Amino acid sequence: MTLRPDPTFHATAQLAMQAPVENYGFTVMLSPDGSQPDGIAVVDLNPKSDTYGTIVHTLLMPYTGDEFHHFGWNACSSSLSPLSGHAFLERRYLIVPGIRSSRIYVIDVKDPLDAKIHKIIEPEEVFAKTGYSRPHTIHCGPEGIYVSTLGGGGKDGTDGPPGIFIMDCETFEIIGQYEMDRGKQDKHYDFWWNLPQDYMVSSEWGLPPQFENGIVAEDLLSNKYGHSIHFWDLRKRKNIQTMDFGENYQMALEIRPAHDPKKSYGFCGVVVDTTNLQGAIFTWWRGEDGTWQSKKTITIDPRPEKAENLPPLLQGFEAVPPLVTDIDLSLDDKYLYVACWGLGEMHQYDVSDPMNPVLAGKVELGGIARGTKHPGGGDFAFGPQMVEISRDGKRVYWTNSLYSTWDDQFYPGQEGGQMVMAHVGENGGLTLDPDFYVDFPKGHRAHQIRLEGGDCSTDSFCYPNV
Amino acid sequence: MELDASTMTALWGAVILSGIYHGVNPGMGWPLAVSAGLMAGRPRALAKAIGALAVGHLLAMLAILLPFSMMTALISWQKEIRIGAGLLVIAAGMYLLFNRSHPRFLSRVRPSRLVLWSFLAAMAHGAGLMLVPIYLGICGAEAGDGGHEAARELMGQNIASAFFVAFAHTIAMSVAGGLIAAAIYFYFGLKFLSRTWFNLDMVWASSLILVGLFGIYATLRGH
Numbered sequence: 001m002t003l004r005p006d007p008t009f010h011a012t013a014q015l016a017m018q019a020p021v022e023n024y025g026f027t028v029m030l031s032p033d034g035s036q037p038d039g040i041a042v043v044d045l046n047p048k049s050d051t052y053g054t055i056v057h058t059l060l061m062p063y064t065g066d067e068f069h070h071f072g073w074n075a076c077s078s079s080l081s082p083l084s085g086h087a088f089l090e091r092r093y094l095i096v097p098g099i100r101s102s103r104i105y106v107i108d109v110k111d112p113l114d115a116k117i118h119k120i121i122e123p124e125e126v127f128a129k130t131g132y133s134r135p136h137t138i139h140c141g142p143e144g145i146y147v148s149t150l151g152g153g154g155k156d157g158t159d160g161p162p163g164i165f166i167m168d169c170e171t172f173e174i175i176g177q178y179e180m181d182r183g184k185q186d187k188h189y190d191f192w193w194n195l196p197q198d199y200m201v202s203s204e205w206g207l208p209p210q211f212e213n214g215i216v217a218e219d220l221l222s223n224k225y226g227h228s229i230h231f232w233d234l235r236k237r238k239n240i241q242t243m244d245f246g247e248n249y250q251m252a253l254e255i256r257p258a259h260d261p262k263k264s265y266g267f268c269g270v271v272v273d274t275t276n277l278q279g280a281i282f283t284w285w286r287g288e289d290g291t292w293q294s295k296k297t298i299t300i301d302p303r304p305e306k307a308e309n310l311p312p313l314l315q316g317f318e319a320v321p322p323l324v325t326d327i328d329l330s331l332d333d334k335y336l337y338v339a340c341w342g343l344g345e346m347h348q349y350d351v352s353d354p355m356n357p358v359l360a361g362k363v364e365l366g367g368i369a370r371g372t373k374h375p376g377g378g379d380f381a382f383g384p385q386m387v388e389i390s391r392d393g394k395r396v397y398w399t400n401s402l403y404s405t406w407d408d409q410f411y412p413g414q415e416g417g418q419m420v421m422a423h424v425g426e427n428g429g430l431t432l433d434p435d436f437y438v439d440f441p442k443g444h445r446a447h448q449i450r451l452e453g454g455d456c457s458t459d460s461f462c463y464p465n466v
Numbered sequence: 467m468e469l470d471a472s473t474m475t476a477l478w479g480a481v482i483l484s485g486i487y488h489g490v491n492p493g494m495g496w497p498l499a500v501s502a503g504l505m506a507g508r509p510r511a512l513a514k515a516i517g518a519l520a521v522g523h524l525l526a527m528l529a530i531l532l533p534f535s536m537m538t539a540l541i542s543w544q545k546e547i548r549i550g551a552g553l554l555v556i557a558a559g560m561y562l563l564f565n566r567s568h569p570r571f572l573s574r575v576r577p578s579r580l581v582l583w584s585f586l587a588a589m590a591h592g593a594g595l596m597l598v599p600i601y602l603g604i605c606g607a608e609a610g611d612g613g614h615e616a617a618r619e620l621m622g623q624n625i626a627s628a629f630f631v632a633f634a635h636t637i638a639m640s641v642a643g644g645l646i647a648a649a650i651y652f653y654f655g656l657k658f659l660s661r662t663w664f665n666l667d668m669v670w671a672s673s674l675i676l677v678g679l680f681g682i683y684a685t686l687r688g689h
Contacts, residue, residue: 003665011656080660082497083577086568088665142573170567196505198577235576262505461657464504 005087006454009077011463013259013331016077016454017302018389023049024112025388025421026071026094030442030448031056032404034065036443040096042112044439045451053436056136058392058463059115061105066098067404070448073137073147074106074169076162078460081142081195089169093118095133095145100212104135104147106172106293112452119125119172124261129166130165131176132254134208137190141460142235144169146178148191150208150389157208164202183239183268187226193234195462196261200232201284203252214405217313221274223247229255229268229284231292241292248275254284256329256336256457258354262464267336268294269327277302277317278428279340283354296452296457298349298357309369311412320368321411325402326386327455330393332378335360335428341383342410343400344370346422348396360428366400374420375434381416381445382407388449394425396422396430399446407445417446474607478602481631483514484677485638488593489521489646491670492663495519495584496643502580504653512651513644515580520640521586523593527632529585531593531601535628536621537607545685548602552681555599558592559674560577566667592674600682601631 010016013152023046027033042057044073072225076335094107094115102123109115117220132149134157139146145167146368163185164178172397177183205225210216219225227249231241249270257266265285273280281298300322307315316322324343329335329351336357338347344367349357364372366380374380381398387398399419401407407414422430450458488494498519503512537547571589575583588594650658668673 005660005663007660009660011659015657080497080663082492082495082501083575083583084568086493086665086667087663088658088667168567196501196577235574260509437615443487463501463659466504466655 002088004088005075005080006075006089006091008078009075009087010461011080012076012465013333013461014465016273016459016461017331017393018241019453021131021390021392022390022451022453022455024421024452025113026109026452027399028068028071028096029417029433029444030068030401030404031064031168031449032401034067034100034405037061037064038066038098039444040094040107040115041446042109042115043375045081053438055438055440057113057115058441059107059117061117062100063103064462065101066103067100067280068096068447069403070137071096071450073140073450073458074172076140076454076459078140078142078195078462080227082289083142091454093172095138095147097138097147097168099134099136099150102135106415112213121172121174124173125174127153130177131160132162132165132177134162136188139168139192139292139458139460141193142195145172146191148202150188150205150211152396154417157435158300161186162207164188166189169266178237179239180237181239183230184228184242185230185239189226190251192255192257192266193460194257194264195234195236196236196262196265196462200234201255201257201266202230202232203255204228205251205253211403214409215313220250220272223250223274224253225250227270228252228305243284243294245270245294245296248273249280250274253325254327256327257460258333259329259331259456261461263333267327267329267351267354269324269338271324272321273299277319277321279322279338281324281327281338281357285354295355297355298338300338300347301345303343308392311368311410313409314368319438323383328387328389330389331391331456332393335393335424337387337389337396339384339387339398343386344368344372346384346396346398346430347388348424350428361430363422363430363432365432374418374437376437378418378437378439379416380418380420381414382411384446391454391456392423392453396424397449399449401445401447402412404445416440417444419446419449474604477600477604477607478634481597481634482638485635486642487673488635489639489642489644491666492668494523494587494590494643495580495595495638495671496647498577498580498583498660499643499647500650500656503647509648509651512647516640516644516647519584519643520636522682523588523634523639524580524632526585526588527583527594527597527635528628531597531628531632532625534598534602535605535624535668538602538624544606548599548606548685551598552601552678552685555592555595555678555681556675558595559671559678560590562674563668563671587605591670592606596674596677597631597635599677599684602626602681603684604631611614611660
């Protein structure tokens with residue numbers, strides 16, 4: 001508890017954009033074969049520092065085999081919610097779940113260079129108190145810290161549907177399941193919300209047997225991965241509408257609502273359309289009658305490629321699918337960044353008109369059967385994946401690993417963890433910084449990035465821009 | 467019991483001051499009025515929200531004061547009632563001082579249900595209790611003025627006082643909260659919101675203890 005709100009909490013997205021820029025980034029380090037512990041790498045992002053663009057602190061966990069993926073803060077700008085009346089939490093702890101082990105680490109990063117483990121929640125506690133397993137996305141909200149999970153109960157996580165559970169934001173005790181009426185929701189991945197408008201949107205990847213040991217090609221071709229998103233009455237904890245994009249839109253993953261809570265729209269990225277291997281982005285919005293609508297507003301075509309250059313999984317298609325694995329929206333709701341992990345491209349779309357996105361910039365890096373090198377000369381394993389935008393929207397950071405077993409299927413024989421950064425032009429456009437190239441220690445891959453003081457996929461704002 | 471006009475003025479002053487105090491506390495809802503105005507894009511929504519918050523707050527005050535106004539009919543127990551009320555308020559203050567976790571049920575209330583939210587927020591923070599010693603002081607003063615009245619008449623008078631106290635307090639609270647909300651909405655902008663938001667938890671809990679002590683002290687001194 002502090003006397004004043006944390007200076008990194010902002011009433012509006014606009015104010016967050018004007019705040020001081022990030023000095024540090026926190027990036028997940030993943031040991032793909034579980035031979036070493038996973039960890040958090042603290043990266044120096046202050047261009048004036050002597051150690052700029054290098055890992056200045058590494059915190060490894062006491063266990064192996066956690067498989068770190070996504071993570072988030074204990075508190076963010078949502079603490080300024082007018083309904084909470086107490087804005088005195090500190091943005092101090094990173095909540096880092098292991099999606100393979102179901103263990104959750106609470107990491108104190110008050111001093112980034114001395115980041116340390118504050119608390120460990122053992123998997124048994126997660127199972128017993130929630131009936132869920134494989135915790136994934138973290139958001140801080142009205143009732144505490146919300147954690148989405150990918151698995152239900154039982155050994156393979158298929159005993160009951162996965163869902164969201166809530167943790168106390170001060171003691172980090174697990175409180176229990178979020179859902180009171182989940183409706184048709186039976187798979188889970190990402191979720192986010194609009195706090196003043198009191199709605200939440202959640203998405204679907206697949207059940208644990210569909211991803212833990214690699215992508216299951218038969219399941220993909222028979223459209224058995226998730227293809228729906230769910231709209232929730234946030235405080236009633238009730239699924240009010242399930243929207244099916246169509247079964248060919250396999251793996252509806254990242255949910256990115258507009259940051260300005262006055263707007264009632266957002267985006268969802270679909271990894272692959274099984275009819276044509278395209279990647280797709282849907283824009284969803286609330287119609288005048290109050291029901292939710294959606295429309296496919298971006299498609300990205302696959303690239304034809306000789307079978308001999310392709311991994312066995314793709315040889316039959318003679319094409320490289322874009323594989324839209326992550327998307328991120330700048331705080332001014334202007335640019336949507338789309339990671340095409342298969343093609344090896346990062347796209348920047350101007351979404352000022354969310355119904356008519358326009359491609360504004362593009363960077364090639366890595367990619368299946370292409371392997372574009374970084375302009376600084378370094379290799380970039382796999383393709384652009386987890387993307388994070390600076391609060392001011394001027395710098396875009398990304399890493400390269402998707403998920404241990406999937407990396408190996410789509411990029412057999414490749415290894416490495418890299419984090420890069422691109423500059424955003426005055427009127428759009430994206431240029432890789434040749435001098436910013438973080439090569440991760442041997443044996444570790446890189447996944448999600450969180451920026452000190454908040455970024456474009458953590459903070460929920462409770463007041464509209466003016 | 468001889469009471470001079472200055473004591474009465476001081477007690478009513480305390481009613482108004484406590485209203486201003488509650489009004490400026492973000493925990494009693496003025497940020498909701500700012501949010502309502504900005505989300506709707508017009509100041510009328512801000513005023514409407516202040517109105518809804520006032521209704522909820524008023525109901526919470528009455529819910530606490532009315533039971534006490536009934537009890538004041540027990541004239542021979544007046545001293546015990548006032549000391550008991552003082553102890554209750556101190557206990558509430560101590561509880562809030564040591565139990566610093568915030569009531570999670572408040573975050574289950576929908577953003578659109580401002581009357582309910584305001585009522586629950588006031589109840590959860592003991593806002594009504596803070597008024598009790600002041601109110602009982604006023605009742606005692608009025609009874610003192612008129613000598614030994616019939617219990618029935620006194621009760622009627624005390625119920626009327628409860629309404630007056632609750633109204634005066636709520637009006638002061640709404641004006642104070644409304645002014646801050648309007649100042650942020652029209653002039654200062656949302657940057658001011660996080661800058662002026664102080665953690666009043668300790669001060670609030672201490673105020674309850676202080677008011678309770680005052681109530682007991684005044685009773686024992688014969689006021």
